[in-house]
Amino acid sequence: MADSFTYDGGSVAPGETQNLRYSVSETYLGDPVRIPVTVVNGERDGPTVVLSAAAHGDELNGIEVVREVAHEWDHADLVGTLVCLPVLNVQGFIAQQRYLPIHDRDLNRSFPGSPDSTSAKRIAHRIFQNFIAPCDLGIDFHTSTRGRTNAVHVRADMDDEGVSRVANAFASHVIIDSTGPSGALRREATAAGVPTVTVEMGEAHRFQRSLIDRALAGTLSVLNEFGARTDGVVSWPGWRTVIGDDDEKTWLRADVGGLVEMHHERSALVEAGERVCTITNPFKRESGAIRAPFTGLLVGVLENPLVYPGNPVCHLVELDEATRHAVEMHRSSRSEPQG
Structure with missing residues (x-):
């Protein structure tokens, strides 16, 4: 039997799905800033997987990937828990800009955060402690910045065995091998024992259906690799190159x-x-x-x-x-x- 998934302020029992808006900060008026969170806790024990998107508020493709996994997939046979965070940077998302409007801070350079530091690091701390650190692995979805577009590819620290396993299972053609910049979600999550990769896909300010579908297939492949799903296979993309420092x-x-x-x-x-x-x-x-x-x-x-x-x-x-x-x-x- 699975355990409950707990966070500061609540818990999700085995077999339960919970949609919540979790407070991570406050506005100038003192109103709460809340991120949307869906936790799907399976009845059977298994890995806890976090799927996150929109750490940069104008990067939208990943939002649809996370939403579809959370709300359109059948989770009757889920083994383990899915923690779905479709919009990490709510203020940037509302303003349709990359960074947090507060002092133009980059949320994806602020993890694991701090409860006593800048606004960005306080937000990062709330997210990290409650919904990243309790997990076993993660996929963080991104797009290119505005004015450019990326092919679907994975960025991962391939020297880390767990990260390498996630990256290979996602089945993209290209993996760029790097630890990632300091403060990036994937780097800090991996350092905390939650092997995490970044998936880059397309461009900002739009949904690109073909890329979303490819990312959904990659996500299913990862869940199959780690035993969270048993209704599919671990994919092989047909060819692959891993781009390292050399x-x-x-x-x-x-x-x-x-x-x-x-x-x-x-x-x-x-x-x-x-x-x-x-x-x-x-x-x-x-x-x-x-x-x-x-x-x-x-x-x-x-x-x-x-x-x-x-x-x-x-x-x-x-x-x-x-x-x-x-x-x-x-x-x-x-x-x-x-x-």
Whole structure:
């Protein structure tokens, strides 16, 4: 028999689902700032999994992933507990901006938080202590910032066995191996014994159905891997590359200002020396071109076509010859859409 899931102010008994709005701060008027939380506690003992989104308030794709898992999936056979946090940064979400409006703080650089520090760290502390630290593993959903878009990929500390297991089970084509920045939810949760990955998918300010569906499939695969669900399989994406510190990865940046014409979409495979985009001036005269410094995959590309010198245009990760061949074979056999 499963145990109750407890948090400061309540508990969720085995076999119970609870929707709540949990107070994490107050407004200037002293009214509570509450985050939406759904806890689904299965009748049978198993892992406690936290799914979180919108630590950056304008990153919406992950919100729909977490909502659909919480409210559209059948949890009759759930083994363990799901803690679903669709909107971590409520103030940013309401303002439709990335950071907390209070002093423009980044909530995803504020974990595990502190009860006696800044407003951002107090919010992070309330979330972390009640709904992150009690869990066994986590998936934190993000998108690119406004004006850019990301292919679906995982960011994970692959030196951590638990994190590696989550990352591989999510079944994305690309895993970027890194510990993550200090204060990021995935890094601090992992340090606290809750192996957690970041999933990057698409762009801010919109729902992108194809990417949401891919993330839902990856989430189901993780739950199957850890025994929380038993109605499916652990997926294999067909090919995979893990980009570590010794591999080439770079944001290609504009050297001139102007208007950008992208010649490739996200997830495109580009050859070393190939022109990735062209930058022109208002008179439609070419003023610069960006070429791939190595053969790789575009995991992030520009959506807003206006750049200053130094602005990032696309995120390129290196593929070796074997992986490149696997990508080409997989796409030709499945007519794989770019994600």
